[in-house]
Amino acid sequence: MTNLIKNFLNDEAGASAAEYALLLAVIGIGIVVAAGALGSAITGALNEAATAVNTRPAPAPAP
Known part of the structure; x- marks a missing residue:
């Protein structure tokens, strides 16, 4: 029995x-x-890229 306890520990x-x-x-x-x-x-x-794309300036009108 003591061997079993020693083995377990x-x-x-x-x-x-x-x-x-x-x-x-x-x-x-x-x-x-x-x-x-x-x-x-x-x-x-x-989000930064989307903001940059959405706030780009409008193109100049054609002459």
Whole structure:
């Protein structure tokens, strides 16, 4: 019985799995944050381009 308890306490397989799960969660959160920032940057750039196109001066009349 004591060997069973010692083996259970020394088993690190579950700890490794938990570490990998935590690492994947942190990487996933980083990807979500980066995608949100990139999406905002793209939206801002497209809005600036649309404003530039919509506010261009009217062409001069033909003589």
